[in-house]
Amino acid sequence: MLLSSGDLQAIWLTVRLAGIVTLILLLFGTPLAWWLARSKAWWKGPLGAVVALPLVLPPSVLGFYLLLAMGPNGPVGQFTQTLGLGLLPFTFWGLVIASVFYSLPFMVQPLQTAFEAIGERPLEVAATLRASPLDAFFTVAVPLAMPGFLTASILTFAHTVGEFGVVLMIGGNLPGVTRVASVQIYDHVEAMEYMDAHRLSAVMLVFSFLVLLALYAWRPKPVRGA
Amino acid sequence: MSGIQARFKLDWPGFTLDVDLDLPARGITALFGHSGSGKTTLLRCIAGLERAPQGQLEVLGETWQDSRQWLPTHQRSLGYVFQEASLFPHLTVLGNLRYGLKRSSDAQRVSLDQAIELLGINHLLERKPDRLSGGERQRVGMARALALSPRLLLMDEPLAALDLKRKQEILPYLERLHAELEIPVLYVSHSPDEVARLADHIVVMEAGRVMASGPLTDTLARLDLPIQLGEDAGVVLDAVVAERDAAWHLARVAFPGGSLWVRDGGHAPGQAVRVRILARDVSIALQRTTHTSIQNCLSAVVDDIADDHHPALSLIRLKVGGSPVLARLTRRAAVGLGLLPGLPVWVQIKAVALVG
Numbered sequence: 001m002l003l004s005s006g007d008l009q010a011i012w013l014t015v016r017l018a019g020i021v022t023l024i025l026l027l028f029g030t031p032l033a034w035w036l037a038r039s040k041a042w043w044k045g046p047l048g049a050v051v052a053l054p055l056v057l058p059p060s061v062l063g064f065y066l067l068l069a070m071g072p073n074g075p076v077g078q079f080t081q082t083l084g085l086g087l088l089p090f091t092f093w094g095l096v097i098a099s100v101f102y103s104l105p106f107m108v109q110p111l112q113t114a115f116e117a118i119g120e121r122p123l124e125v126a127a128t129l130r131a132s133p134l135d136a137f138f139t140v141a142v143p144l145a146m147p148g149f150l151t152a153s154i155l156t157f158a159h160t161v162g163e164f165g166v167v168l169m170i171g172g173n174l175p176g177v178t179r180v181a182s183v184q185i186y187d188h189v190e191a192m193e194y195m196d197a198h199r200l201s202a203v204m205l206v207f208s209f210l211v212l213l214a215l216y217a218w219r220p221k222p223v224r225g226a
Numbered sequence: 227m228s229g230i231q232a233r234f235k236l237d238w239p240g241f242t243l244d245v246d247l248d249l250p251a252r253g254i255t256a257l258f259g260h261s262g263s264g265k266t267t268l269l270r271c272i273a274g275l276e277r278a279p280q281g282q283l284e285v286l287g288e289t290w291q292d293s294r295q296w297l298p299t300h301q302r303s304l305g306y307v308f309q310e311a312s313l314f315p316h317l318t319v320l321g322n323l324r325y326g327l328k329r330s331s332d333a334q335r336v337s338l339d340q341a342i343e344l345l346g347i348n349h350l351l352e353r354k355p356d357r358l359s360g361g362e363r364q365r366v367g368m369a370r371a372l373a374l375s376p377r378l379l380l381m382d383e384p385l386a387a388l389d390l391k392r393k394q395e396i397l398p399y400l401e402r403l404h405a406e407l408e409i410p411v412l413y414v415s416h417s418p419d420e421v422a423r424l425a426d427h428i429v430v431m432e433a434g435r436v437m438a439s440g441p442l443t444d445t446l447a448r449l450d451l452p453i454q455l456g457e458d459a460g461v462v463l464d465a466v467v468a469e470r471d472a473a474w475h476l477a478r479v480a481f482p483g484g485s486l487w488v489r490d491g492g493h494a495p496g497q498a499v500r501v502r503i504l505a506r507d508v509s510i511a512l513q514r515t516t517h518t519s520i521q522n523c524l525s526a527v528v529d530d531i532a533d534d535h536h537p538a539l540s541l542i543r544l545k546v547g548g549s550p551v552l553a554r555l556t557r558r559a560a561v562g563l564g565l566l567p568g569l570p571v572w573v574q575i576k577a578v579a580l581v582g
Contacts, residue, residue, distance in 0.1 A: 121308070121310075121312050122312065122314065124275050124299070124308075125306075125308065125312045125314070126300075126314075126325075127274075127275070127298070127299035127300045128273060128275075128299055128300075128304065128305070128306035128326075128371070129300075129325050129326030129329060129330075129370070129374065130300050130301075130326055130329035130330050130331075130374070131300055131325075131326075131329055132298075132300050133300075135300075135329070136300075139325070140314060143316040144314075144315070144316060
């Protein structure tokens with residue numbers, strides 16, 4: 001066996017984390033991107049900037065604030081405690097929440113671009129064909145933005161797989177709970193297990209390359225407007 | 227039976243729409259005007275794609291907008307044909323046709339098959355929109371709106387994006403639609419030819435206001451407000467082909483008040499056609515002249531006289547039987563002939579255009 005059971009556990013945890021984060025962001029990022037693409041409100045700009053923040057912030061800064069918020073004295077921490085959920089830092093779900101923030105722009109921005117590209121007309125047409133706004137969203141906007149959905153999902157998944165700084169701040173390094181592949185590699189290097197670090201790094205490298213290859217080579221062509 | 231009552235007030239930076247219209251419940255009503263005259267905005271207000279804060283809209287007895295309510299577009303029983311066909315690119319032609327049909331709760335006055343047949347798109351049903359020509363796309367767009375069996379059909383310059391050849395390809399379908407269906411149509415256009423060919427009723431718009439509204443023939447014959455369809459004032463008359471003279475390639479078309487010889491357009495006797503007579507092609511004589519090249523000479527009565535746009539010119543409205551005809555003369559000629567309302571005269575018509 002090439003990879004140790006610890007490595008496999010880390011990979012499985014990484015895939016699970018990235019999958020869940022992608023699903024959550026599809027659910028919440030889509031309406032956010034829709035709103036950003038179509039609203040004319042003045043605070044659209046500031047909100048867009050907040051969504052883009054994780055692109056430029058050092059992950060440790062993001063992780064630090066999330067740690068404070070989810071900690072025993074933070075607002076989120078007090079809330080989860082009143083609900084009887086305990087505290088989120090150093091748990092898998094704490095990691096999920098942090099990753100959702102961290103990967104937010106990778107879901108929202110491609111979707112926003114895709115929605116903007118559709119324009120007003122197809123939705124107006126749908127309205128004249130008796131489709132309610134929600135109906136038109138699912139039967140016209142979503143199919144037309146499908147390339148955007150694919151791009152956004154692949155980017156979000158891949159970006160979550162690649163995170164490290166936020167994981168260290170929020171999740172720490174608990175095997176099977178928060179020890180994802182990137183942290184596992186770090187551990188191997190710390191322990192001077194260069195051979196193990198090599199193997200896992202190679203897996204990550206090949207995975208990342210394949211994902212990007214899929215994105216660039218395989219990318220569905222946008223449906224031509226008529 | 228009630229028609230369409232539309233009252234809208236809209237204030238945008240640099241543009242104001244202020245209209246109060248009462249339109250008939252049948253036939254094609256052309257909204258005619260230059261670009262920027264507000265005709266498309268008016269159509270969008272009627273469709274609910276634009277929301278005029280002050281407005282009142284009743285369509286065939288159903289209130290779509292008043293001070294208390296505003297029906298969103300998808301709850302209005304309308305069909306809308308956009309300037310570009312705007313077909314859904316992810317659906318086939320049939321998918322496009324069915325999209326609205328599935329969602330419409332209107333009584334099926336027009337069946338899907340009828341719409342497909344009427345626009346001649348039977349052979350296109352399985353294709354995706356990007357495999358269609360511009361003219362075919364627009365026909366599918368029309369069939370899609372029609373298949374909804376709407377109470378009202380709105381068309382926003384459906385031919386403007388097409389070249390002349392494609393226009394000629396679609397116009398006959400529009401004429402069939404006009405002849406075979408009862409659905410009232412509001413047709414936005416800036417093309418004099420389309421209006422002369424299709425419209426029963428015309429609304430002339432300028433700078434967001436209605437300049438004139440009425441039956442096409444009467445409105446075009448108004449002297450207080452000469453409506454120029456294109457380069458010159460003139461009238462459009464509904465006529466029927468009475469006989470054909472194969473030897474000379476001519477056809478005689480009869481209208482209320484007389485008949486005219488026109489170039490044979492290939493129409494069978496009994497077929498309805500429209501003729502357009504421009505004011506500049508009509509001259510007036512007090513006696514019937516026989517030694518002239520002009521073949522169309524009709525007995526008429528002077529109805530009204532007005533100044534034309536140039537001080538040297540007069541515009542004369544004549545009654546040929548029940549039909550109005552406009553003539554443009556120099557004022558000197560009009561005074562020299564002693565033209566007065568009620569005077570019987572002969573009109574000589576140099577050119578008549580068959581418009582459909």
